[in-house]
Amino acid sequence: MAVVAGVMEQQKKPATLDALTQLxxxxxxxxxxxxxxxxxxxVALIPQLAGHIVAAGGKRLRPMLTLATARLxxxxxxxxxxxxxxxxxxxxxxxxxxxxxxxxxVDSSDLRRGLATANAVWGNKASVLVGDFLFSRAFQLMxxxxxxxxxxxxxxxxxxxxxxxxxxxxxxxxxxxxxADYLEVISAKTAQLFAAAAQIGAVLCDRPARExxxxxxxxxxxxxxxxxxxxVLDYSARQAELGKSIGxxxxxxxxxxxxxxxxxxxxxxxxAFWRRxxxxxxxxxxxxxxxxxxxxERGALRDSMARAAExxxxxxxxxxxxxxxxxxxxxxxxxxxxxERGY
Amino acid sequence: MAVVAGVMEQQKKPATLDALTQLxxxxxxxxxxxxxxxxxxxVALIPQLAGHIVAAGGKRLRPMLTLATARLxxxxxxxxxxxxxxxxxxxxxxxxxxxxxxxxxVDSSDLRRGLATANAVWGNKASVLVGDFLFSRAFQLMxxxxxxxxxxxxxxxxxxxxxxxxxxxxxxxxxxxxxADYLEVISAKTAQLFAAAAQIGAVLCDRPARExxxxxxxxxxxxxxxxxxxxVLDYSARQAELGKSIGxxxxxxxxxxxxxxxxxxxxxxxxAFWRRxxxxxxxxxxxxxxxxxxxxERGALRDSMARAAExxxxxxxxxxxxxxxxxxxxxxxxxxxxxERGY
Numbered sequence: 292m293a294v295v296a297g298v299m300e301q302q303k304k305p306a307t308l309d310a311l312t313q314l315x316x317x318x319x320x321x322x323x324x325x326x327x328x329x330x331x332x333x334v335a336l337i338p339q340l341a342g343h344i345v346a347a348g349g350k351r352l353r354p355m356l357t358l359a360t361a362r363l364x365x366x367x368x369x370x371x372x373x374x375x376x377x378x379x380x381x382x383x384x385x386x387x388x389x390x391x392x393x394x395x396x397v398d399s400s401d402l403r404r405g406l407a408t409a410n411a412v413w414g415n416k417a418s419v420l421v422g423d424f425l426f427s428r429a430f431q432l433m434x435x436x437x438x439x440x441x442x443x444x445x446x447x448x449x450x451x452x453x454x455x456x457x458x459x460x461x462x463x464x465x466x467x468x469x470x471a472d473y474l475e476v477i478s479a480k481t482a483q484l485f486a487a488a489a490q491i492g493a494v495l496c497d498r499p500a501r502e503x504x505x506x507x508x509x510x511x512x513x514x515x516x517x518x519x520x521x522x523v524l525d526y527s528a529r530q531a532e533l534g535k536s537i538g539x540x541x542x543x544x545x546x547x548x549x550x551x552x553x554x555x556x557x558x559x560x561x562x563a564f565w566r567r568x569x570x571x572x573x574x575x576x577x578x579x580x581x582x583x584x585x586x587x588e589r590g591a592l593r594d595s596m597a598r599a600a601e602x603x604x605x606x607x608x609x610x611x612x613x614x615x616x617x618x619x620x621x622x623x624x625x626x627x628x629x630x631e632r633g634y
Numbered sequence: 635m636a637v638v639a640g641v642m643e644q645q646k647k648p649a650t651l652d653a654l655t656q657l658x659x660x661x662x663x664x665x666x667x668x669x670x671x672x673x674x675x676x677v678a679l680i681p682q683l684a685g686h687i688v689a690a691g692g693k694r695l696r697p698m699l700t701l702a703t704a705r706l707x708x709x710x711x712x713x714x715x716x717x718x719x720x721x722x723x724x725x726x727x728x729x730x731x732x733x734x735x736x737x738x739x740v741d742s743s744d745l746r747r748g749l750a751t752a753n754a755v756w757g758n759k760a761s762v763l764v765g766d767f768l769f770s771r772a773f774q775l776m777x778x779x780x781x782x783x784x785x786x787x788x789x790x791x792x793x794x795x796x797x798x799x800x801x802x803x804x805x806x807x808x809x810x811x812x813x814a815d816y817l818e819v820i821s822a823k824t825a826q827l828f829a830a831a832a833q834i835g836a837v838l839c840d841r842p843a844r845e846x847x848x849x850x851x852x853x854x855x856x857x858x859x860x861x862x863x864x865x866v867l868d869y870s871a872r873q874a875e876l877g878k879s880i881g882x883x884x885x886x887x888x889x890x891x892x893x894x895x896x897x898x899x900x901x902x903x904x905x906a907f908w909r910r911x912x913x914x915x916x917x918x919x920x921x922x923x924x925x926x927x928x929x930x931e932r933g934a935l936r937d938s939m940a941r942a943a944e945x946x947x948x949x950x951x952x953x954x955x956x957x958x959x960x961x962x963x964x965x966x967x968x969x970x971x972x973x974e975r976g977y
Binding site: 332333335337396416417446449450 | 739763
């Protein structure tokens with residue numbers, strides 16, 4: 292027993308978000324209060340439905356990026372003023388929540404964070420409209436903050452996210468999708484908001500362009516790594532152990548990197564399998580198991596994780612120009628956390 | 635024949651949007667160019683789908699309100715600068731188009747402006763995402779313009795519109811809906827954008843609060859009248875003659891003012907009919923004809939039009955404080971046009 296414990300202690304402890312959440316606890320509580328305050332409406336269904344997805348919690352990863360980069364850049368709220376980084380972090384989370392609600396509209400994923408999707412409970416239209424409401428609230432928060440630069444960054448990010456989502460829709464079911472196509476999709480639909488969330492921390496503090504751009508690239512690379520891991524997790528035994536559904540992407544015919552790799556490395560028979568299941572959408576019992584086996588045999592999950600690790604290291608490199616502060620160390624652990632989820 | 639022609643000539647000519655569109659021709663051409671320019675994207679489906687709904691034309695009523703009120707307030711573009719009222723008019727139209735696309739998601743109206751809805755052609759998700767893209771583009775245009783006041787007005791309007799749409803969803807199929815409930819819905823989902831579109835004309839010119847508020851109320855009352863007429867038209871023989879489908883609201887179980895009036899004035903048998911068809915959604919052949927007959931017998935369409943006329947006159951009264959300019963006369967005719975569509 293003692294030996295085993297000794298071995299365990301020598302191993303690196305698994306990375307968590309704990310350092311970051313503890314560091315940002317007070318800020319994060321304010322973000323959560325603000326989110327609850329601003330999702331209110333006399334139309335009862337709005338806080339009801341928004342509360343469902345907001346209360347489901349999530350990791351608040353994106354707003355934490357804004358909070359942490361603002362602090363990394365030395366942000367201090369003026370006395371008697373609502374901290375600006377809190378308002379903008381809430382705005383970022385509202386944009387994220389709106390895209391989740393809109394993403395639910397067609398995706399038949401029945402589990403998100405282990406709860407039934409809002410769409411499954413209240414229907415398509417309510418999800419769309421409440422998403423619109425939250426999206427508008429995001430802009431109202433930015434307008435109150437008053438920075439046209441932040442408005443520029445986040446309105447552009449919103450447009451790019453929508454473009455990415457449409458591109459994903461277009462490449463769905465298309466086995467001709469290349470790795471470059473896939474990267475274009477996830478850079479837009481996921482990494483753009485990570486990038487914007489991290490960048491506005493520097494904008495708030497009027498930091499030089501060099502730091503602003505470093506944080507933008509930090510967020511972008513982290514976002515790509517995060518999405519790559521997410522797409523691996525959809526085929527992961529570990530995800531299944533956590534009670535989350537696996538194979539959602541497979542059933543939806545989504546062409547993620549693991550599929551791109553397995554398809555291109557596969558023989559004719561394997562390609563026929565992918566074409567039947569993903570392009571023609573003809574799925575039979577046992578197909579998911581076959582898919583999992585092919586992904587493993589072709590090293591598709593392993594190599595997708597390797598790609599994620601490359602982006603994670605690129606994210607880490609961007610932090611180099613910042614002083615060694617507690618926020619930097621916490622952000623560094625976030626990178627590890629995003630990656631380790633996938634192993 | 636000569637006698638008939640004489641009688642015709644003596645009657646007031648029907649009101650049209652012609653005076654306004656001719657007055658604003660040059661501005662409107664710039665708005666249309668800007669709309670086409672800003673709906674572009676490397677993701678081909680976006681301009682394709684957006685073009686479908688934008689090219690379908692519509693009356694461009696809302697952007698024309700911004701153009702006309704700006705001119706009424708004396709707006710002149712600075713030389714070598716893109717006219718601000720054009721950019722904001724395009725922004726207003728993008729918000730409107732986004733709400734149309736999102737509104738299509740659940741409404742089973744198969745005809746809008748005589749064309750198949752984007753949703754019917756490209757599916758739910760594409761409509762939602764392209765709507766999001768256009769909505770983001772609207773904010774990008776506002777950010778480029780740089781007025782936080784305009785951003786405040788239009789981000790608030792967007793939130794209120796979403797609230798109104800959700801409220802409409804909630805009151806759907808509920809015959810207990812009152813006239814007050816109905817007015818709350820249309821004030822939010824339709825009149826708020828009319829109000830904002832008209833108000834920002836004054837904001838652009840830094841006009842005193844009195845004029846800004848007068849134009850806001852002008853737009854609000856006009857918007858309510860416009861929606862009331864729209865809801866009457868859904869049961870109108872004239873609409874049927876124009877080749878537009880009628881009875882969409884009836885089939886969707888939407889509780890508009892004609893229904894509220896007919897239900898409250900109806901006897902027990904009639905109420906049972908409305909409950910069956912709208913609340914329980916049990917519709918049989920011949921039900922729409924019965925509904926049309928009951929609406930006529932109970933004076934529901936006539937009295938809804940009377941209500942629309944009251945709001946139209948309230949809109950007209952708000953123009954009183956403005957000098958007698960060609961823009962004012964054109965806006966005055968817009969009021970008549972909105973109303974006369976219903977007769």
